Amino acid sequence: EWRNKIVDQLLAYRDQPGAKPVVVHQIGSNYEARDIWQTDAKSPKLVLEEMYRSVFCPVIQGDVPHQKRLFDSILTGCLPVVIAFPAHVQGETSWWLPGGPPIDRMVPFPEDIDFRSFVVEVPQTEVERGGFVDALLRISSDEIGRRRQAMQRARPFVRFDFGGSGPDAFSLLVRSTWRFLDRDGRRSAAAASASMTTAPA
Numbered sequence: 001e002w003r004n005k006i007v008d009q010l011l012a013y014r015d016q017p018g019a020k021p022v023v024v025h026q027i028g029s030n031y032e033a034r035d036i037w038q039t040d041a042k043s044p045k046l047v048l049e050e051m052y053r054s055v056f057c058p059v060i061q062g063d064v065p066h067q068k069r070l071f072d073s074i075l076t077g078c079l080p081v082v083i084a085f086p087a088h089v090q091g092e093t094s095w096w097l098p099g100g101p102p103i104d105r106m107v108p109f110p111e112d113i114d115f116r117s118f119v120v121e122v123p124q125t126e127v128e129r130g131g132f133v134d135a136l137l138r139i140s141s142d143e144i145g146r147r148r149q150a151m152q153r154a155r156p157f158v159r160f161d162f163g164g165s166g167p168d169a170f171s172l173l174v175r176s177t178w179r180f181l182d183r184d185g186r187r188s189a190a191a192a193s194a195s196m197t198t199a200p201a
Contacts, residue, residue: 002061002083002097006132010058013133020137023050051076055144056120056136058082065096065106070119071158079147081136084121098124109157109172111179118151 007024014022025041041047051057057078059069073080087094087102094100104110122135161168 051078081120118147
Protein backbone atom coordinates (compact mmCIF):
# COMPACT_ATOMS: atom_id res chain seq x y z
CA GLU A 1 0.00 0.00 0.00
CA TRP A 2 2.59 2.57 1.05
CA ARG A 3 4.98 1.57 -1.69
CA ASN A 4 2.22 2.14 -4.25
CA LYS A 5 1.45 5.57 -2.79
CA ILE A 6 5.09 6.60 -3.19
CA VAL A 7 5.37 5.22 -6.72
CA ASP A 8 2.16 7.00 -7.77
CA GLN A 9 3.42 10.31 -6.39
CA LEU A 10 6.81 9.93 -8.07
CA LEU A 11 5.24 9.12 -11.43
CA ALA A 12 2.82 12.03 -11.15
CA TYR A 13 5.72 14.39 -10.44
CA ARG A 14 7.81 12.94 -13.28
CA ASP A 15 5.08 13.86 -15.76
CA GLN A 16 5.11 17.52 -14.76
CA PRO A 17 6.90 20.07 -16.99
CA GLY A 18 10.35 20.93 -15.65
CA ALA A 19 10.47 17.99 -13.24
CA LYS A 20 13.82 16.67 -12.10
CA PRO A 21 14.74 13.20 -13.43
CA VAL A 22 12.96 10.35 -11.68
CA VAL A 23 13.72 6.65 -12.19
CA VAL A 24 11.26 4.06 -10.91
CA HIS A 25 11.85 0.30 -10.85
CA GLN A 26 9.51 -1.88 -8.85
CA ILE A 27 11.37 -5.01 -7.80
CA GLY A 28 9.36 -7.98 -6.61
CA SER A 29 9.91 -11.67 -6.02
CA ASN A 30 8.21 -15.04 -5.97
CA TYR A 31 10.00 -17.12 -3.36
CA GLU A 32 7.94 -20.25 -4.05
CA ALA A 33 9.07 -20.17 -7.68
CA ARG A 34 12.58 -19.15 -6.58
CA ASP A 35 12.25 -16.07 -8.77
CA ILE A 36 13.77 -13.23 -6.76
CA TRP A 37 14.18 -10.72 -9.58
CA GLN A 38 10.80 -9.62 -10.94
CA THR A 39 11.26 -6.15 -12.40
CA ASP A 40 11.55 -4.12 -15.56
CA ALA A 41 15.20 -3.33 -14.75
CA LYS A 42 17.63 -5.25 -16.91
CA SER A 43 19.93 -6.25 -14.05
CA PRO A 44 20.82 -5.50 -10.41
CA LYS A 45 23.94 -3.75 -11.71
CA LEU A 46 21.79 -1.27 -13.65
CA VAL A 47 19.76 -0.45 -10.54
CA LEU A 48 22.91 0.15 -8.50
CA GLU A 49 24.37 2.37 -11.23
CA GLU A 50 21.21 4.47 -11.19
CA MET A 51 21.43 4.73 -7.40
CA TYR A 52 25.02 5.98 -7.71
CA ARG A 53 23.72 8.83 -9.89
CA SER A 54 20.75 9.65 -7.65
CA VAL A 55 20.34 12.05 -4.74
CA PHE A 56 17.40 10.33 -3.00
CA CYS A 57 16.46 6.63 -2.88
CA PRO A 58 13.14 5.64 -1.29
CA VAL A 59 13.37 2.73 1.15
CA ILE A 60 9.72 1.81 1.52
CA GLN A 61 7.76 -1.07 3.10
CA GLY A 62 9.31 -4.42 2.32
CA ASP A 63 8.29 -7.86 3.53
CA VAL A 64 10.19 -7.39 6.80
CA PRO A 65 11.23 -4.34 8.86
CA HIS A 66 14.93 -4.49 7.95
CA GLN A 67 15.48 -3.52 4.32
CA LYS A 68 18.38 -4.41 2.03
CA ARG A 69 17.56 -1.24 0.08
CA LEU A 70 18.73 0.81 3.05
CA PHE A 71 22.23 -0.63 2.80
CA ASP A 72 22.27 -0.42 -1.01
CA SER A 73 21.51 3.30 -0.64
CA ILE A 74 24.24 3.87 1.93
CA LEU A 75 26.87 2.02 -0.09
CA THR A 76 25.99 3.82 -3.33
CA GLY A 77 25.93 7.27 -1.70
CA CYS A 78 22.22 7.82 -2.30
CA LEU A 79 20.35 9.34 0.64
CA PRO A 80 17.77 6.83 1.93
CA VAL A 81 14.23 8.21 2.22
CA VAL A 82 11.73 6.55 4.53
CA ILE A 83 8.20 7.16 5.76
CA ALA A 84 8.16 8.03 9.46
CA PHE A 85 5.29 6.13 11.11
CA PRO A 86 4.29 6.04 14.77
CA ALA A 87 5.80 2.84 16.20
CA HIS A 88 4.05 0.39 18.50
CA VAL A 89 6.10 1.92 21.33
CA GLN A 90 4.56 5.24 22.33
CA GLY A 91 6.67 8.23 21.30
CA GLU A 92 8.90 6.17 19.01
CA THR A 93 9.14 6.16 15.20
CA SER A 94 9.06 3.19 12.84
CA TRP A 95 10.34 3.16 9.26
CA TRP A 96 8.30 0.10 8.28
CA LEU A 97 4.55 0.45 8.87
CA PRO A 98 2.15 2.15 11.30
CA GLY A 99 2.57 0.34 14.60
CA GLY A 100 5.82 -1.22 13.41
CA PRO A 101 8.98 -1.75 15.46
CA PRO A 102 10.99 1.29 16.61
CA ILE A 103 13.96 2.33 14.51
CA ASP A 104 16.54 0.87 16.90
CA ARG A 105 14.94 -2.57 16.38
CA MET A 106 15.15 -2.22 12.60
CA VAL A 107 18.77 -1.23 12.03
CA PRO A 108 22.12 -2.74 13.06
CA PHE A 109 24.33 -1.10 15.68
CA PRO A 110 21.89 1.69 16.68
CA GLU A 111 24.16 2.63 19.60
CA ASP A 112 27.09 3.25 17.24
CA ILE A 113 25.55 4.54 13.98
CA ASP A 114 23.35 7.64 13.97
CA PHE A 115 21.10 6.61 11.09
CA ARG A 116 18.81 9.59 11.61
CA SER A 117 21.66 11.96 10.82
CA PHE A 118 21.46 10.96 7.16
CA VAL A 119 18.20 9.06 6.55
CA VAL A 120 15.50 11.44 5.27
CA GLU A 121 12.23 10.92 7.13
CA VAL A 122 8.95 11.99 5.52
CA PRO A 123 6.03 11.94 8.00
CA GLN A 124 3.15 9.58 7.29
CA THR A 125 0.74 12.52 7.24
CA GLU A 126 2.81 14.20 4.49
CA VAL A 127 2.62 11.08 2.34
CA GLU A 128 -1.12 10.78 2.90
CA ARG A 129 -1.53 14.36 1.64
CA GLY A 130 0.44 13.50 -1.49
CA GLY A 131 3.45 15.58 -0.42
CA PHE A 132 6.25 13.00 -0.59
CA VAL A 133 8.08 14.65 -3.50
CA ASP A 134 7.49 18.18 -2.19
CA ALA A 135 9.11 17.17 1.11
CA LEU A 136 12.27 16.16 -0.78
CA LEU A 137 12.30 19.28 -2.96
CA ARG A 138 12.25 21.46 0.16
CA ILE A 139 15.54 20.02 1.40
CA SER A 140 18.35 22.52 0.84
CA SER A 141 21.61 21.68 -0.88
CA ASP A 142 23.42 22.44 2.41
CA GLU A 143 21.34 19.87 4.26
CA ILE A 144 21.89 17.33 1.49
CA GLY A 145 25.64 17.92 1.83
CA ARG A 146 25.54 17.46 5.61
CA ARG A 147 23.54 14.27 5.35
CA ARG A 148 25.88 12.87 2.69
CA GLN A 149 28.88 13.56 4.92
CA ALA A 150 27.19 11.78 7.83
CA MET A 151 26.35 8.84 5.56
CA GLN A 152 29.92 8.68 4.31
CA ARG A 153 31.14 8.41 7.92
CA ALA A 154 28.69 5.57 8.57
CA ARG A 155 29.42 3.66 5.36
CA PRO A 156 32.44 1.63 6.58
CA PHE A 157 30.34 0.23 9.42
CA VAL A 158 27.66 -1.39 7.23
CA ARG A 159 30.13 -3.42 5.17
CA PHE A 160 32.84 -6.00 5.84
CA ASP A 161 36.37 -4.83 5.08
CA PHE A 162 38.14 -8.08 4.25
CA GLY A 163 41.38 -6.16 3.71
CA GLY A 164 41.41 -5.08 7.33
CA SER A 165 42.16 -1.44 6.52
CA GLY A 166 39.94 -0.08 9.29
CA PRO A 167 36.92 -0.62 11.55
CA ASP A 168 33.94 -2.19 9.77
CA ALA A 169 30.69 -4.03 10.47
CA PHE A 170 32.57 -6.87 12.14
CA SER A 171 34.21 -4.38 14.50
CA LEU A 172 30.80 -3.09 15.57
CA LEU A 173 29.47 -6.64 15.87
CA VAL A 174 32.24 -7.49 18.33
CA ARG A 175 31.69 -4.22 20.21
CA SER A 176 27.92 -4.82 20.40
CA THR A 177 28.42 -8.40 21.61
CA TRP A 178 30.85 -7.26 24.28
CA ARG A 179 28.47 -4.49 25.35
CA PHE A 180 25.58 -6.98 25.62
CA LEU A 181 27.63 -9.48 27.64
CA ASP A 182 28.89 -6.72 29.92
CA ARG A 183 25.36 -5.48 30.61
CA ASP A 184 24.10 -9.03 31.13
CA GLY A 185 26.98 -9.74 33.50
CA ARG A 186 26.23 -6.64 35.54
CA ARG A 187 22.54 -7.57 35.76
CA SER A 188 23.42 -11.08 36.91
CA ALA A 189 25.82 -9.73 39.52
CA ALA A 190 23.23 -7.26 40.77
CA ALA A 191 20.59 -10.00 41.00
CA ALA A 192 22.98 -12.26 42.91
CA SER A 193 23.85 -9.45 45.29
CA ALA A 194 20.18 -8.69 45.89
CA SER A 195 19.39 -12.34 46.64
CA MET A 196 22.28 -12.51 49.13
CA THR A 197 21.16 -9.39 51.00
CA THR A 198 17.56 -10.60 51.25
CA ALA A 199 18.35 -14.22 52.20
CA PRO A 200 17.32 -15.17 55.77
CA ALA A 201 20.11 -15.44 58.29
